[in-house]
Amino acid sequence: MTWYNYSLYVYCVSGSWIIGMILVYLLRKKRIKWLADIFLVAGVVIISVFTVGLWMELERPPFRTLAETRLWYGIFISVIGLVIYYRWRLFWMLAYTLLMAILFLFINYFNPDTFDKTLMPALQSPWFIPHVVVYIIGYAFLAVSSLIGLIGIYKMRKNKNTDDTIALADNIVYLGFAFLTFGLLFGALWAKEAWGHYWTWDPKETWAFLTWMVYLIYIHFRVSKKKNVKSSLWILSLAFIILLICWFGVNYLPSAQTSVHVY
Amino acid sequence: MDGMNKNKKRKTWQSPWGYLESFIISSSILIIGFIIEFFSGDNLLKLPAWPVNLILIVIVISYIIIVQKFFKTSIVKWFSSPPAAISAISILTFLILLMGFIPQNNEASDGFVKMIGLTHVTTSWPYLLCSFFLLLILGFTIVRRLFPLTIKNFAFFLNHAGLFIVIVTASLGSADLWRLNMQTVEGRAIFTSYDHNGNSYNLPFAIKLLDFKIKEYPPNIGLYSNKDNKLKIDKKTQLMEVVEGSSKILDNWNIIIEKYLNGSKKDSLGYDTSNAIGAAPAAYVKAVNQISSKEICGWVSCGSFNSLMKPLVLTSDLELVMTIPVAREYSSDIRVFESMKKYKDYTIKVNEPLKVHGWTIYQTGYNEKMGKWSNMSIIELVNDPWLPAVYVGIFMLLTGSLYLVWMGRSNQAKKTKNNDLV
Ligand code: HEM
Numbered sequence: 001m002t003w004y005n006y007s008l009y010v011y012c013v014s015g016s017w018i019i020g021m022i023l024v025y026l027l028r029k030k031r032i033k034w035l036a037d038i039f040l041v042a043g044v045v046i047i048s049v050f051t052v053g054l055w056m057e058l059e060r061p062p063f064r065t066l067a068e069t070r071l072w073y074g075i076f077i078s079v080i081g082l083v084i085y086y087r088w089r090l091f092w093m094l095a096y097t098l099l100m101a102i103l104f105l106f107i108n109y110f111n112p113d114t115f116d117k118t119l120m121p122a123l124q125s126p127w128f129i130p131h132v133v134v135y136i137i138g139y140a141f142l143a144v145s146s147l148i149g150l151i152g153i154y155k156m157r158k159n160k161n162t163d164d165t166i167a168l169a170d171n172i173v174y175l176g177f178a179f180l181t182f183g184l185l186f187g188a189l190w191a192k193e194a195w196g197h198y199w200t201w202d203p204k205e206t207w208a209f210l211t212w213m214v215y216l217i218y219i220h221f222r223v224s225k226k227k228n229v230k231s232s233l234w235i236l237s238l239a240f241i242i243l244l245i246c247w248f249g250v251n252y253l254p255s256a257q258t259s260v261h262v263y
Numbered sequence: 264m265d266g267m268n269k270n271k272k273r274k275t276w277q278s279p280w281g282y283l284e285s286f287i288i289s290s291s292i293l294i295i296g297f298i299i300e301f302f303s304g305d306n307l308l309k310l311p312a313w314p315v316n317l318i319l320i321v322i323v324i325s326y327i328i329i330v331q332k333f334f335k336t337s338i339v340k341w342f343s344s345p346p347a348a349i350s351a352i353s354i355l356t357f358l359i360l361l362m363g364f365i366p367q368n369n370e371a372s373d374g375f376v377k378m379i380g381l382t383h384v385t386t387s388w389p390y391l392l393c394s395f396f397l398l399l400i401l402g403f404t405i406v407r408r409l410f411p412l413t414i415k416n417f418a419f420f421l422n423h424a425g426l427f428i429v430i431v432t433a434s435l436g437s438a439d440l441w442r443l444n445m446q447t448v449e450g451r452a453i454f455t456s457y458d459h460n461g462n463s464y465n466l467p468f469a470i471k472l473l474d475f476k477i478k479e480y481p482p483n484i485g486l487y488s489n490k491d492n493k494l495k496i497d498k499k500t501q502l503m504e505v506v507e508g509s510s511k512i513l514d515n516w517n518i519i520i521e522k523y524l525n526g527s528k529k530d531s532l533g534y535d536t537s538n539a540i541g542a543a544p545a546a547y548v549k550a551v552n553q554i555s556s557k558e559i560c561g562w563v564s565c566g567s568f569n570s571l572m573k574p575l576v577l578t579s580d581l582e583l584v585m586t587i588p589v590a591r592e593y594s595s596d597i598r599v600f601e602s603m604k605k606y607k608d609y610t611i612k613v614n615e616p617l618k619v620h621g622w623t624i625y626q627t628g629y630n631e632k633m634g635k636w637s638n639m640s641i642i643e644l645v646n647d648p649w650l651p652a653v654y655v656g657i658f659m660l661l662t663g664s665l666y667l668v669w670m671g672r673s674n675q676a677k678k679t680k681n682n683d684l685v
Contacts, residue, residue, distance in 0.1 A: 087669065124592070125614040170672040178667040185657050194614045196442065196625045196645040198653070199433065201385055206363045213356040217349055224345030245363075 127190030135183040141176030149236030207246035278337035285350035296389025300380035316435040327402040342403040418666040425659030436649025447472035479588035522547040541569035
């Protein structure tokens with residue numbers, strides 16, 4: 001199996017995921033709901049078959065080039081998305097992860113000449129993918145939690161009941177926070193492997209840690225004062241600002257002129 | 264909730280302490296840290312090394328357990344309360360936020376900001392005191408919530424004790440951490456290495472570089488503007504990878520690579536293949552202007568440490584230049600000697616360090632001026648005896664987080680299990 005067969009696989013995988021998602025929606029109240037599951041899982045199986053085939057063909061783990069890397073992004077993101085979906089029934093998360101996975105697979109499809117492009121030595125590591133994938137998922141959860149926070153603030157203004165809103169926000173923050181923790185720790189383990197130290201307070205690391213701390217405050221604030229919904233919602237919205245700085249803004253800070261993470 | 268009513272009647276500093284008192288205490292600790300830092304001048308803070316650090320850990324943990332179990336005063340209770348935790352986390356977050364904005368360990372910095380430690384936060388008194396305070400609160404919380412042994416408490420334990428272990432072992436362990444640099448040279452066994460301050464140390468083993476290898480990406484060709492003195496790289500004009508037979512349009516010029524030599528030497532006629540040391544890549548290029556149909560042919564080379572770079576002039580202010588190839592992978596074959604007769608050979612590369620005799624050896628660099636002809640390889644040797652303990656903490660945190668993913672906000676999980684959340 002080689003990249004020459006790739007287009008066929010991309011179409012099959014994307015097709016079955018999209019059909020799966022449509023069926024999830026159409027059949028949500030029907031007895032044959034399981035039909036959707038078959039398509040969702042089939043997509044993962046097909047892309048895994050391709051990857052294993054490629055692995056055997058290359059006689060080495062396909063972990064070296066950017067294209068091979070994207071293949072793994074596709075697999076991991078979709079698997080995590082499915083697990084989260086079956087555990088929590090979060091349809092938007094299913095859609096988000098599968099569309100991300102399809103995007104990665106199609107980038108490979110349209111850019112066949114980048115199969116061997118520049119990947120600096122420090123990035124050529126088995127940690128690269130898990131590290132990035134869990135951050136992508138964590139950020140998605142936390143972004144949504146802030147959205148829910150804003151909805152909550154709006155509801156409060158209108159004097160509507162916010163019990164469900166805050167409960168949902170709590171749950172999403174727990175999931176997002178857990179993924180953020182994974183990202184942080186994977187990053188630390190990787191840094192140890194590549195540079196000899198797990199934490200160097202590089203500006204990006206500092207801001208990632210700050211993001212983590214702010215959500216830690218939110219979690220504990222909720223544990224202690226369940227009634228204080230209004231302040232909680234505000235913390236949630238503010239936390240997102242820190243997250244955005246970490247995500248996009250770090251490169252522009254005066255403290256970040258020597259970062260290894262600037263990209 | 265009657266707790267709320269009680270809170271309203273309660274005066275400041277009357278127990279149980281709430282947010283106001285907690286934040287007053289945490290901020291005082293931060294301010295005391297600033298003051299100590301201010302008066303301690305230029306003396307850098309140093310954490311104690313083995314075995315004092317271990318003794319300290321044992322004392323602190325025993326203290327927490329004994330006090331928490333046998334002295335149940337309201338102050339002790341406060342130490343494991345959410346308001347205390349939140350104030351401690353918030354104050355530390357505030358300090359790190361400052362650190363996020365102020366450039367750290369910058370030689371040029373000076374003045375008040377430096378005096379109170381904000382230019383070197385992680386080695387300053389305020390940071391030390393705030394994190395120690397956080398650790399105390401974390402410790403008291405862990406001991407209080409240890410029993411009964413339910414799954415929920417166990418997950419709580421994994422998260423909190425995991426974090427406790429990571430912070431304690433990583434910070435106190437840093438005093439026992441050795442990081443040494445060594446410049447290995449092909450053909451010579453070396454056992455002297457240097458720390459960041461330039462002090463030299465002799466290792467219990469010697470290292471000889473057998474071979475330094477480098478794999479490179481192909482070089483790129485781009486347009487260089489003499490007017491702006493820089494490479495033109497924007498959405499329209501990008502770099503072009505040098506591959507024989509390929510062509511690409513760069514800013515109105517159609518560039519065709521007619522011939523590519525991996526290593527070359529210059530002679531009277533042009534460039535010819537060469538494998539000599541310092542033989543730079545060169546390409547024979549045809550450039551056709553799409554507007555004026557003007558055609559220019561010639562050699563382009565990026566040069567090396569001992570051959571000149573060669574641009575191809577297109578117009579008075581536009582040249583075609585080749586960039587120096589970037590390293591894709593570099594590695595060193597090394598021989599590690601325990602004695603003259605006892606040795607073993609290994610290969611190290613970035614991301615694939617080697618573990619021998621309690622040291623981890625990392626490939627960090629090479630002579631970049633010489634590039635692929637470098638006969639010198641820079642390696643870093645790290646000895647981190649506390650690492651296994653740090654990994655135990657990290658592993659506990661990972662497991663605890665898995666639980667969070669699975670249970671979510673657990674008390675609501677049951678209620679909503681089979682309903683769609685969104
Ligand atoms: C990895 C980091 C942490 C995670 C994931 C975490 C998570 C949690 C969770 C989920 C709870 C609620 C427990 C429950 O009600 O069942 C909790 C409670 C608590 N946490 Fe943390 N926490 C972390 C770090 C910290 C830190 C750094 C502190 C203190 C400085 C702290 C202090 C507390 C306190 C005081 C409680 C209340 C316990 C109680 O009322 O029984 N936690 N934490």
